[in-house]
Amino acid sequence: MTTKLMMAPAWSAGCNSKPPLGRVGKELYEIADQELRENETARRECLAHLRDWIGRNPDLQNCITDDNFLLRFLRVKKFSLAMAEQTLLKYLNFRKKFKHIMFDLDYTDTKISELIDSGYIFVSPFRDCNGRRVVIYDSSKFDIQKFDGTDMSRAHAITYETLMDDEENQILGVSHVGDVSAVGPSFIGLFSITEFAYLIRWGEQSFPMRHKDIHVVNIPTALKYVYDFARSLMSQKLKERLVVHDSLKQLHQKVSARCLPSEFGGDMPAAEMIRLWKAELEAKRPRLLTFDQMSLLSDRGIVRRSKPPAEDVTGSGSLPGSFRRLELD
Template sequence: MTTTRVIMSYQWSAGNGEKPGMLGLREEVAQVANRELRENKSIREQSLQQFREWIRKNQDICSCRTDDNFLLRFLRVKKFSLPMAQQVLLKYINFRQTFSHLLYNLDYLIPSVNELISSGYMYVSPYRDSSGRRVILYNISKFDPHKYTNADMAKVHLITYEVLIEDEESQVMGFTHVGDICQASAAHATIWSPTEFTTLVRWGEQSLPLRHKEVHLVNVPSAVRYFYDLISSLMSEKIRSRIKIHECMESLWKRVDPKVLPKELGGSMPMVEMIDLWKKEISAKRERILHLDNMKLLSTKSIITRRNNQQNENSSLMINNLQGSFRKLEVD
């Protein structure tokens, strides 16, 4: 594999002596933005101006952020197609307020949420991988489904995503996910109702302005493989094609440089140190993330949907069958 250029994320910016590109990004990141997202100075400025004007005139949107950083995440995820970016923004606000019991008050200081982050259920490596992406790390053994709720799980995930997407370089380069699934069980699946889980997966992929580039899973129990086979139909083909299940750590290391991983997975920095650095990042963005709750969508009439009722019914039936199958396996 290509040698990973490992640089601490908080040092890797134009401020460390590296030449910034014309977009305010480092030159190599600006080149990726132009090549993959069709972003250049002219398109960027015109799109931002038109996006702001559309928000200003849209009477269904209240208290929406209009700073460059916020709007660019929607433009970039849709390669500067303004109509598509507008749709993602509408879906994003609607997604958050529809599931406000899960996705509002994204405060890492909530005791249960803080416990999960501090224990290492979900955190982010302070290193970028060879493709310049932040690496999101998961350890399912740290989530006790008999102690924590689906709201705790959802808040940890959304806090992570919202903090990361505040960084423009990550908006361009996207993310790599690495999950240690060794102690996953039926109880982890059944904390969700079938309908809510199905809707969250479908809506989340369409509504959150994130570029998921690679997903690597290790230590996957056979029961969870069955779970993955069933829920994969809820995901787009693009996301499914980016998921890789590894039989062993050596297989993972061929795709992800160990240097970006915690010591427990073959890296050099202990997990507790990575978590400490990650919590400092979260703390710095806490107020900004909490203020997202101010945005409201008064009507969903402008949202274009592609509904397939039969598909939704089949998805709910599939999850119901999944829960019954897990119970029969008695793996929790």
């Protein structure tokens, strides 16, 4: 089911009666039913069960239990209670393990604000043809001399948390468009190989976000090893949604230029999109800061899965060797 491009968040305009999901519209409710197995009964019963489980779980402290927060975990796992519980535990564990990234998610922090203002990462005010918000990334705006890997990761975390606090985005998912033409060997030093691996693999498993499309433009030849390594850490589902384009013209065949900034071939300048996005960040800022009250006292309830690969699975030699070769190219 597709919709016309629109300014976010205007989905519910024209709905004749108040839908079960509050401000979101009837059409969105139907998508939730078809794609996520969500209906009024499932929502009511699963929310009640999840709250009861949280209340009885001694490892969870001050966990947020309002509908909006819990539904992100139920929706991303299509209302499988067992999987939603595991994702919530993994999410809180991810926040705990990467506290320097996931705590104090304040977009007004000097470095984060500067990264957003520069145009490194922001969200288009226009939805794509499927009604999804589009996250824009421009590697040329990331000054390697001023920012580090923590700054980069925090900017991403604030963006994603802000998006996931909106029910439309929880249901429809999010699209990504990134121009990485400016990424060079110096970017490799932003993360250790181990941290890079954990951030990608744990991030996908732990963060309750539906990544529907990932469009990457202009990957430098020298980054092939990093791309292959990063892709090897993704689930098969995410790999299938990752599309590489050689040019903006090629990108426009898959993503309407109207939801992109003028710098990417669209109509609205990035600066105006950023101004509108910062208004959304400001509205969600108090909410995000309350997340720091939550904590996971023990990770014993998490079902362990296979660890990130300790050896290369890209076919290009050992991981350290691949990165060393990249640094020399």
